[in-house]
Amino acid sequence: MVASANTRLRLETAKLTALFGSFRAVRDVSLLFPANTVTAIIGPSGCGKSTLLRCLNRMHELAPNTSVTGAVLLDDMNIYGRNVNPVELRRRIGMVFQRPTPFPTMSIYDNVAAGLKVNGTKPREKIDDVVSGALQRAALWDEVKDRLHTSALALSGGQQQRLCIARAIAPQPEILLLDEPTASLDPAGTQRIEELCHALKRLYTIVIVTHNMQQAARVSDYTAFMYLGSLIEVGRTDEIFTKPKAEQTEAYITGRFG
Amino acid sequence: MTGVVVAFAFVAVLALVLILGNLLLKGATSINWDFFTKSPVPAGQTGGGVANAIVGTGIIVALAALIGIPIGVGAGMYLAEYGGGRFGFLVRFIADVLNGTPSIVIGIVGWTFIVKPTGHFSALAGGIALAILMIPMLARTTEEMVRLVPNSLREAALALGYARWRTSLKVVARTALGGIVTGCLVGVARIAGETAPLLFTALGNLNFSLGINRPMQTLSLQIYVYGTGPFEEWHRLAWASALVLMGLVLIISLLARWVTRQRYGSVR
Numbered sequence: 156m157v158a159s160a161n162t163r164l165r166l167e168t169a170k171l172t173a174l175f176g177s178f179r180a181v182r183d184v185s186l187l188f189p190a191n192t193v194t195a196i197i198g199p200s201g202c203g204k205s206t207l208l209r210c211l212n213r214m215h216e217l218a219p220n221t222s223v224t225g226a227v228l229l230d231d232m233n234i235y236g237r238n239v240n241p242v243e244l245r246r247r248i249g250m251v252f253q254r255p256t257p258f259p260t261m262s263i264y265d266n267v268a269a270g271l272k273v274n275g276t277k278p279r280e281k282i283d284d285v286v287s288g289a290l291q292r293a294a295l296w297d298e299v300k301d302r303l304h305t306s307a308l309a310l311s312g313g314q315q316q317r318l319c320i321a322r323a324i325a326p327q328p329e330i331l332l333l334d335e336p337t338a339s340l341d342p343a344g345t346q347r348i349e350e351l352c353h354a355l356k357r358l359y360t361i362v363i364v365t366h367n368m369q370q371a372a373r374v375s376d377y378t379a380f381m382y383l384g385s386l387i388e389v390g391r392t393d394e395i396f397t398k399p400k401a402e403q404t405e406a407y408i409t410g411r412f413g
Numbered sequence: 414m415t416g417v418v419v420a421f422a423f424v425a426v427l428a429l430v431l432i433l434g435n436l437l438l439k440g441a442t443s444i445n446w447d448f449f450t451k452s453p454v455p456a457g458q459t460g461g462g463v464a465n466a467i468v469g470t471g472i473i474v475a476l477a478a479l480i481g482i483p484i485g486v487g488a489g490m491y492l493a494e495y496g497g498g499r500f501g502f503l504v505r506f507i508a509d510v511l512n513g514t515p516s517i518v519i520g521i522v523g524w525t526f527i528v529k530p531t532g533h534f535s536a537l538a539g540g541i542a543l544a545i546l547m548i549p550m551l552a553r554t555t556e557e558m559v560r561l562v563p564n565s566l567r568e569a570a571l572a573l574g575y576a577r578w579r580t581s582l583k584v585v586a587r588t589a590l591g592g593i594v595t596g597c598l599v600g601v602a603r604i605a606g607e608t609a610p611l612l613f614t615a616l617g618n619l620n621f622s623l624g625i626n627r628p629m630q631t632l633s634l635q636i637y638v639y640g641t642g643p644f645e646e647w648h649r650l651a652w653a654s655a656l657v658l659m660g661l662v663l664i665i666s667l668l669a670r671w672v673t674r675q676r677y678g679s680v681r
Contacts (some may be wrong), residue, residue: 212572214568214571214572217568217571219497242574242575242576243574244574245571245572245573245574246573246574249572249573250572252565252568252569252572254565256563256565256566256568256569258566258569258570258584258587258588259566259588260584260587260588260590269570269573269583270573270574273573273574273575273576273579274574319569322573323572323573326573326574
């Protein structure tokens, strides 16, 4: 099979189950995230969508008493394979969280450069380039270019979140995971992030967890609906929102539960 | 009700005012250049100073800080970042017991394990005794400060591909640094005035000495010896020493305040 560059497979879960103790938060999920697309994971609170996301960069296992069965394939390599170093893996997969998490002791510049330094020291000019490039791609450059060496905490919430996106994409990851990235932002901030998703999918494969269905409809190419840890339905976003196949999906997107 | 607590607060402040006022009244007149630069003169003579005790306090406190801060802060980092298990519980429990141990007991421990085997009192033994006093204090304050760092920052660093140790060091410890440094300074201020552990270890020395393998004087020991001595001249110097010691502790405490002020702007 010769896949074109636009549809080549990047990330896939195979019968993925994630546990907290004996509780199965994610159950047997097999899901495909095609390259250079935005996939939204939607579902009611507690449906396991964030846990699923955290399995994709092996963050799930950092919580005590957790385990994972099944596989996550990144270009056909199982990231849960025995010779995969989770720390190195996470450098290939960027993640942005619900609340902005700029490092409070670091300047705007150092925040963006934070992920670069763990990849081995690079010459200063190279880092300068990468930092300004990442800030430009995160649509923050114009607002901060004159104060790169001031505290990141002085930025607004929306700016901080775009800073976190810049920090996540600076090391040039292949995948970008967004865990409800606009949950703590105002509408204007939300809109900027959503526009970013559109712009960034040219470069990255994006997975976004959201409990805002309008957001999923606006930003994603594919939508996966989860309920009680199971994947109920996945498909093209326009199809999921106009003619869902599963009854539960329809009930959720029409606001009858969740 | 408000009146009652205001009264209590007033009494608490009054104690400090009385102590400081009394020290100033009785000690200030004896403080002059000689007091800081000369060593004690033989008993019965007038004049001389406590340079030996001031330098000795500096050396012994520095020794204690040198030994105590790395161990105490390191243990605190461990407790906060990795101390969830049984060993962490044990360390925490021991630190709490040690925190409540009377300081004279620490002095006896220092005598038993350092002075007796080596055959002589020494400044080093004093520094170690004070370090033992300081370590549990620093471990618990460091732990508390590190625990205040939100978990979301740890996750953000780990998601960037930081190893666990690098996350602890570059993100968590740096974020908590102000609190940790304050804890260290408060710890130093606390031990700078200790007397009991030093009686059995550093012993005291009426001559100027810089050797950490020999007995050494500190301000607190000087106050003890001079305050309980029979000479008016000694009492005078004891009051002045107390004032200087109090001032020293005050300066360290102010420094601690200064460190915790809003930090970022001044870093670069």
